[in-house]
Amino acid sequence: MQKANGTLIPIGGNEDKGIDADEMYTLEFIEEGILYHVVREAGGIDSNIVVIPTASSIPVEVGENYLTAFSTLGCNNISVLDIRSKTDSETEHAINLIKKADCVMFSGGDQSKITDKIGRTSIHTILTERYFNEKGFVIAGTSAGAMAMAKEMIAGGSASESFVKGAVKMYKGLGLIPELIIDTHFIKRGRFGRISEAVAQFPKLVGLGLAEDTGLIIKNNTFEVIGSGMVIVFDGRKIKHNNHKILREGTPMSLTNLKTHILSNGDRFNIKKKRVEVLPIEAPFI
Amino acid sequence: MQKANGTLIPIGGNEDKGIDADEMYTLEFIEEGILYHVVREAGGIDSNIVVIPTASSIPVEVGENYLTAFSTLGCNNISVLDIRSKTDSETEHAINLIKKADCVMFSGGDQSKITDKIGRTSIHTILTERYFNEKGFVIAGTSAGAMAMAKEMIAGGSASESFVKGAVKMYKGLGLIPELIIDTHFIKRGRFGRISEAVAQFPKLVGLGLAEDTGLIIKNNTFEVIGSGMVIVFDGRKIKHNNHKILREGTPMSLTNLKTHILSNGDRFNIKKKRVEVLPIEAPFI
Numbered sequence: 209m210q211k212a213n214g215t216l217i218p219i220g221g222n223e224d225k226g227i228d229a230d231e232m233y234t235l236e237f238i239e240e241g242i243l244y245h246v247v248r249e250a251g252g253i254d255s256n257i258v259v260i261p262t263a264s265s266i267p268v269e270v271g272e273n274y275l276t277a278f279s280t281l282g283c284n285n286i287s288v289l290d291i292r293s294k295t296d297s298e299t300e301h302a303i304n305l306i307k308k309a310d311c312v313m314f315s316g317g318d319q320s321k322i323t324d325k326i327g328r329t330s331i332h333t334i335l336t337e338r339y340f341n342e343k344g345f346v347i348a349g350t351s352a353g354a355m356a357m358a359k360e361m362i363a364g365g366s367a368s369e370s371f372v373k374g375a376v377k378m379y380k381g382l383g384l385i386p387e388l389i390i391d392t393h394f395i396k397r398g399r400f401g402r403i404s405e406a407v408a409q410f411p412k413l414v415g416l417g418l419a420e421d422t423g424l425i426i427k428n429n430t431f432e433v434i435g436s437g438m439v440i441v442f443d444g445r446k447i448k449h450n451n452h453k454i455l456r457e458g459t460p461m462s463l464t465n466l467k468t469h470i471l472s473n474g475d476r477f478n479i480k481k482k483r484v485e486v487l488p489i490e491a492p493f494i
Numbered sequence: 495m496q497k498a499n500g501t502l503i504p505i506g507g508n509e510d511k512g513i514d515a516d517e518m519y520t521l522e523f524i525e526e527g528i529l530y531h532v533v534r535e536a537g538g539i540d541s542n543i544v545v546i547p548t549a550s551s552i553p554v555e556v557g558e559n560y561l562t563a564f565s566t567l568g569c570n571n572i573s574v575l576d577i578r579s580k581t582d583s584e585t586e587h588a589i590n591l592i593k594k595a596d597c598v599m600f601s602g603g604d605q606s607k608i609t610d611k612i613g614r615t616s617i618h619t620i621l622t623e624r625y626f627n628e629k630g631f632v633i634a635g636t637s638a639g640a641m642a643m644a645k646e647m648i649a650g651g652s653a654s655e656s657f658v659k660g661a662v663k664m665y666k667g668l669g670l671i672p673e674l675i676i677d678t679h680f681i682k683r684g685r686f687g688r689i690s691e692a693v694a695q696f697p698k699l700v701g702l703g704l705a706e707d708t709g710l711i712i713k714n715n716t717f718e719v720i721g722s723g724m725v726i727v728f729d730g731r732k733i734k735h736n737n738h739k740i741l742r743e744g745t746p747m748s749l750t751n752l753k754t755h756i757l758s759n760g761d762r763f764n765i766k767k768k769r770v771e772v773l774p775i776e777a778p779f780i
Binding site for chain 1: 506654655680681683690706708728734749751753754759770
């Protein structure tokens with residue numbers, strides 16, 4: 209995998225109505241504990257943080273919500289970049305903000321909007337180059353903002369009792385961490401089926417299910433779990449009976465021999481080697 | 495494992511309010527498709543089926559509900575055995591019904607009630623002996639009635655974002671299939687954490703998560719998946735970093751290298767050998 213010098217912080221989302229259809233109209237509050245990690249990784253309360261509420265259908269409210277949340281932590285250099293079109297992503301204003309930022313934070317909402325309005329634009333190029341080249345540059349995202357970090361992005365597909373082909377909708381994400389497929393609100397919304405189908409489609413990628421109020425700090429090809437919930441890692445390299453390719457849409461699928469890890473605060477996973485380093489028991493909560 | 499001649503049909507439950515707290519006050523409707531399998535395994539519409547609504551807090555309504563459901567399928571020899579205490583389990587009436595039944599069906603509700611009011615009574619003994627010795631004798635159960643078939647029974651523990659020790663409450667079940675730990679409503683209620691903790695406690699047992707409207711036909715040491723949803727199999731024999739024993743209650747847990755299978759209608763699993771036999775793709779829905 210290509211070594212990135214920057215830092216990614218995908219977050220599993222938190223505190224919304226828990227209903228898929230309403231997802232794009234709700235605020236995604238994230239806990240101060242998680243947000244504190246974002247600020248720390250960005251360089252502290254004086255760092256320049258740019259919030260991008262593009263995924264949301266209520267970008268103004270979401271932007272204000274983050275301004276308040278970061279201010280509560282003492283941050284004094286926060287701005288909101290309210291991109292609503294590809295044209296917005298090409299403005300001098302947008303480009304300058306992204307060039308100067310120490311941290312860019314993507315809100316929740318509909319991850320496809322991030323692809324459609326930011327993907328393949330100048331700010332996407334700058335974000336990518338800065339992430340790969342600049343040590344200390346942080347891209348954080350919650351819910352939709354976390355999912356969009358992948359190359360093979362889960363774009364939709366609600367929780368379902370059945371495991372059928374075609375239930376998950378895949379789309380192209382920003383491609384910042386192409387080795388991962390990221391899902392969020394994992395436990396509350398019962399998204400086991402959709403991450404499994406995504407892994408069946410792309411068995412060489414690692415599928416991650418992030419619980420709410422839970423995130424990852426990804427740097428140096430390794431992630432560390434932060435927050436109060438669990439992260440489930442699906443490693444599909446040794447799966448057998450993966451009948452995804454030959455089945456018709458809507459047919460029940462089977463997938464066997466999926467290697468699964470359940471990680472908590474402080475545990476680490478080497479993305480390149482696909483290997484877990486579990487925290488010693490006596491370690492404190494981070 | 496001890497070879498049983500009879501048949502077990504645990505079912506993942508269906509059609510309730512999806513709220514743990516209300517679980518014991520709701521009816522557990524099960525789909526005709528699944529119920530049809532129960533009737534067929536029991537020997538057809540003339541077979542003697544005894545419904546035990548003990549787990550439910552509304553046993554009369556639940557009993558009537560099943561009478562209606564089985565009648566819809568053409569069954570004409572159904573009775574309800576409304577056991578509400580250990581004393582009820584020792585009556586001549588109860589013993590005679592269980593001795594004569596071709597199939598006993600346990601309703602949903604609170605699985606601990608099954609243990610407390612039927613466990614270690616005469617009818618428990620008769621059920622166990624008949625299940626192990628009599629070919630064609632069927633014990634079916636939905637939701638609580640499915641979970642109670644295990645020896646190490648999940649008694650409670652709601653869905654949680656975090657994977658912490660002590661979140662799952664274990665209790666003794668009827669011990670009909672001691673090789674398995676069974677959870678139900680698995681997807682809708684996000685019960686990934688609690689089955690994982692149960693498997694961490696008993697890593698030699700196979701953990702099963704049954705989706706709603708989904709069941710298993712267990713006979714000859716093998717189960718076959720029936721219904722519309724998925725069954726998730728957690729094989730913990732090769733888990734690493736299982737820190738369950740040494741952690742204090744409430745501490746976040748980690749568990750790695752859990753082998754996971756996701757099975758659908760028609761797939762089979764050899765419980766003794768812990769081996770999957772996935773259905774060929776051209777096979778029809780059963």
